[in-house]
Amino acid sequence: MPEYDNATIGGMLDDFGDLLEIAGADRYRTLSYHKAAHAIRAWDEDITRTAAEGRLGEIPGVGAKLGAVISSIIARGSFPEFEEVAQSLPASITELMRVSGVGPKKAKALYEERGVASVNDLAEALEEGRLEGLPGFGAKTIDNVRAGIERYRAISARMLLADALPLAERLAASLDELPVVEAASLAGSIRRMKETVGDVDVLVASRDPAAVMEAVRLLPMVTSVVASEETKTSVLTASGRQADVRVVAPESWGAALQYFTGSAGHNVRLREIAKARSLKISEYGVFDATGSRVAGATEEDVYAVLGMPLMPPEIRENTGEIDLALRGELPELVTAGDIRGDLHSHTPATDGKSSLEKNRQRAAELGYEYLGCSDHAYDLRMVGGLDLSQLEEQWDEIDTLNALGDGPVLLKAIELNIDDEGGVDYPHDVLARFDYCIASLHHGFGQPREKATQRLLRAMENPYVDIIGHPTGRLLGRREPFDLDMEAVVAKAAETGTALELNAHPERLDLNDVHLRLARKAGVSICISTDAHDATHFSFLKWGVATARRGWIGPADVLNAQPLDVLVARLKRNRR
């Protein structure tokens, strides 16, 4: 049987919820599938284990029925309700709903009246004029659907946060400079620092929306205007990415910023809480039963009137943050300023571009107290992994640079390669000579869960493996992560005192937010490392910090937020 992970099961429940909606089921029933899907994605335990232990009911939004559905999926890959609906409707038609302008009713009509069962079918039917005369599909709707298909195809390829954010920040900053603009900010998933984003949302406070819209259309970075209305303009930027700029009145600024930042699930929870207190919250403000505004100008006010402190955008994902905020127990989140050094960098001795000296100089500019030099170990032959004599050469260079006195302390480290049995490149007597060792998986990506997991567990049992590098091995949009039992990995890290890396490379961001929350709960140390292969890569730190914050990681959890003596004392080899 294939293994079902949380994301897969969440996806299946989402698809089924859409299918039910098309079939015309009660909308609260369909909503419950979507709610459960979200909760399962955020569930930081392997759901097959939760199921095996009979604890599915602990997942918010999962009751008796959904528990049975999930168990059925795990046992046999499907469930009776799905099979029943799939007899009358092909499962593929849920894809139609991803096209802007097509909802459940139109999707159903497209399938039943024209046999359209996928976005490709839809594009074809459109070309051939086969949608003429279909009720609900007038000329304008057809135009909208045509544009929707293009947008769907463009956004399916999501953009890395690191590619989208600089441009988005420039866009917001240039609007902020306009005299008619009182405030400008990013909103949506890019403000929440999600690792990938579909499009860019920018919010502006102004009394003169027309002037703002005009200015947006004329910005140099705008290559074309998709649509421009009174308070909203959509443009394509040089990157080909769509940005939506919205204008709101200054008295609604905070409410609108809160609203458009989301996430959707977070907003729904907030509105439920507001309602229970006889308040109504919308993008215009928070209103009491008499309809008078009680908050809205700032985000602080909106949260305060609901009894919460201002919520950092990165954690607004409806994964328990609201309950913590209500109890005044929001976790302290790490900031870039807390970071005292980088523990993972490479030099030209293996596959790095910048010399040890140059890396050290850059680390000094960043105000770091220490820098870990961690080139690849011997077994990674393709990048020229170091043998003992090369290591001794590097150690001499480190000693020489450290003797200069000023600047960050260079640490003698290594990135070990974990072999098929969980072993590493050097014997213990060599490993003992490093200040610390990182061990990483570099091959065997297709291995079954049991095998890949065992490799990591065995590596962590080595007393000289202090840190596991880029634990899941994913490359966003390019390579799937190793299939790992992350609970077992985290448990072993906690048991052995091994730290887990949060690799800050924008294509990795590995561990992800869900894994980080799991590690935090288990008390595992995290090191936020850039894995710099060039001195310019130390700036990747911000992506790692953003992801750490999404994972509720605080400065105390972060190994490289500690002063050098504390860091050294917390290394596995020095704890025993």
Add this chain to the structure above:
DNA sequence: GCCGTTTTCGGCCCGACTGTTTTCAGTCG
């Protein structure tokens, strides 16, 4: 289908736009 600071039954988030609706359903964010 879920769930309890009004509730174990009757609710379940809000506001706006769009088009083909002649009074509002469908869709979106």
